Amino acid sequence: MGKEVTLIIKRCKDPNSTSYWEEFRVPYFSKMNVVSALMEIQKNPVNSKGEIVTPVAWDCNCLEEVCGACTMLINGKVRQSCSALVDKLEQPIRLAPLTKFPLVRDLVVDRKVMFANLSKVNAWIEIDGTHDMGPGPKIPQKIQELAYELSKCMTCGCCMEACPNVNKNSKFIGPAAIAQVDLINSHPTGALQQEKRLQALMGEGGIADCGNAQNCEKVCPKGIPLTRSIAKLNRATTIQSIFGWLGK
């Protein structure tokens, strides 16, 4: 028998069932990641006790950390399972689903709320139409470089998972959607409608619910400066609330 990897996985067959931990041992391969360990379980769905079981369900797609799908808790830390290399993890490797979103099955959760939040804050630029009107405004390199940092957000949910203010009792839209407001408001065309987005951030579950724990930035796999965006929009919403009613 060659080298093996031990995984202990939190499983649950549907939202109404009780979850349980199940151990698996899969063959080790050089430079393997957590996703390929899960793929080994698909090919041979047998747990450590030798029982044939249903293979573990999990979400994945791009496998190179640009789609955001395969986010889970790996040894208690929220991250993507494609970029989690087994050699760098303590064994046994414990895998669990995100806790801030409704569970679907095993490691699969439903992150629909994150997309709904983007809708809430009008995270889009109001273009007049898709007909040909020539290029958009010129943009300085420096501004583009700052915007690019924010535009890498994969809506993966790491920041939501780490934020103490995102929980069952709160409607907080979370750091990701706030950073997208920063992105769109800092675009010359997006800025034309910025009040609408600021108003949305001032509503229920908005920016006031941020407790400044700053966990979000620490867990963001793309290193997005989330707290900078939050601070910036805190000021912008304050100004908006003072001057907004004056019709300014």
Next chain:
Amino acid sequence: MDGKVIVIGGGLAGLMATLKLAESGQKVDLFSLVPCKRSHSVCAQGGINAAVNTKGEGDSTWEHFDDTIYGGDFLANQPPVKAMIEAAPSIIYLMDRMGVTFNRTPEGFIDVRRLGGAKYSRTVFAGATTGQQLIYALDEQVRRYESQGLVNRYEEWEFLSLVLDDEGRCRGITVQDLKSLEIEVFPADAVILATGGPGMIFGRSTNSTINTGNAAAIAYMQGATFANGEFIQIHPSAIPGRDKLRLMSESIRGDGGRVWVYKDGKPWYFLEEWYPAYGNMVPRDIATRAIFKVCVDMKLGVDGENKVYLDISHLDPHEIDRKLAGVVDIYEKFVGDDPRKVPMQTFPAVHYSMGGLWVDYNQMTSIPGLFAAGECEYQYHGANRLGGNSLVAALYAGMVAGPKAIEYTAGLTKSHAELPPELYELAKKETQEKNRALFTMQGTENPYRLHEELGEWMVDNVTIVRENDRLKATDEKIQELMERYKNIGVGAGEAWGNQIVPFTRRLWGMLTLARVITLGAMLRNESRGGHYKPEFPERDDENWLKTTKANYSPSGPRFSYEPVDISSIKPRKRRYDVAKEVTKQNG
């Protein structure tokens, strides 16, 4: 508008089609296997081509058109390619207006870089994550129409079959909710497939896990013609992984990266030596075959393996961060070395399908009312795709398909609402029965292992170098796998959140298309673009300047051929060791 249009696929082509439809007031049901932001378009790295001539190099849409036709070894029908190339600059400007964070020149204009098969810098880019940035912008625009009630999004739903009326028109689809695995039927007046490529047929590739090609396979099995299936692009540079082969963008070479191996103890820049006119910027099929020759025939690969060095360690680290950070990050994360300091080690990997569903110039498949756009159709790349042309083709095809679908529905004498309800009830019942049958499969074969076996055979025999006896053996192997498929066991798992049953269904689509690819390659006795046969090393225009068309029959694909429209540019020999011969518009 009372009509209903369905779009299947939430990548660039599907979202652009949706946007065009919604903008003109058309109600759209949009289905996607994954939340649209997680579609495979996010993996496109290098950029999107348009002859915007930002660098004052004298680029023109004609040059871009000629490079595309030449790069595709003259297999693409020229009128739609020309129209796409001419629209490309306006597509860039539209995406720019949507706020895509394209890199900028010091003056603030949209910056451009070079990609393979071109002498001009015409690739607009957002770092090395251009596809991701484009799709996010479109997803936001579609969300805007969703909030206005024009778009209904069904994310994590899978397309299972077309509903065809007694005239053979496409009138809707059956779909499955991937949580509950329940089946529904959705009527429509037109359906647009924008479901991407079939890379998963090769097991591991640069593609995402959803890229099984099953949606196109379903349409094919229901009568849609599949074209040029044998043309599969092998990208010269990827990094190996057990789960996937991760793409290392062509923009690495475009921004100055050099490919080499050791020969006689010294670095040997073989692309620069063999192709002095284009050097490291030869198209992908050329670079891939050169790497194959160096590694397999000359046995000069790194560590004796099929790997070469891809070197950017001589470039300015700040410029690397500004333009290539996304892809350099991937290398660092998955390999552990810093490409700013150590040459990367890369090798070729299956990347893209030039072939796909046959469509007419309105993006309509051979089934009336069924349109296709993006990698799932065949129209824009001929025998080899140039880097940077996939994004423009996906967006352009979506822009054509949307309005053409509306035009088509306007011409219908009956709307879907006037069709007998039994048509839909029956379609739903049939799909439900097939789904139930999948659950009863309790044999001894594991679908994931069958898939692995398929991938190994396809990679070994139907990629860079193709030989007829091995293609024949591969087709026999695929048929053996199809037999063994019947003995698959899906386990006793419940329907909720079940992933084996949907995978098993997709596997049948993969097997079916694998035969189209393999047999198409076996029949085409010439070498052209990505299709290379040592037994027939030259392009043979006399016999093979024609589009392959495959039609489904239960015993296997039936092939026919149609001529290629070469009305603008006369075929000439394709070579990259010397500068391309200049052609002129109307010349």
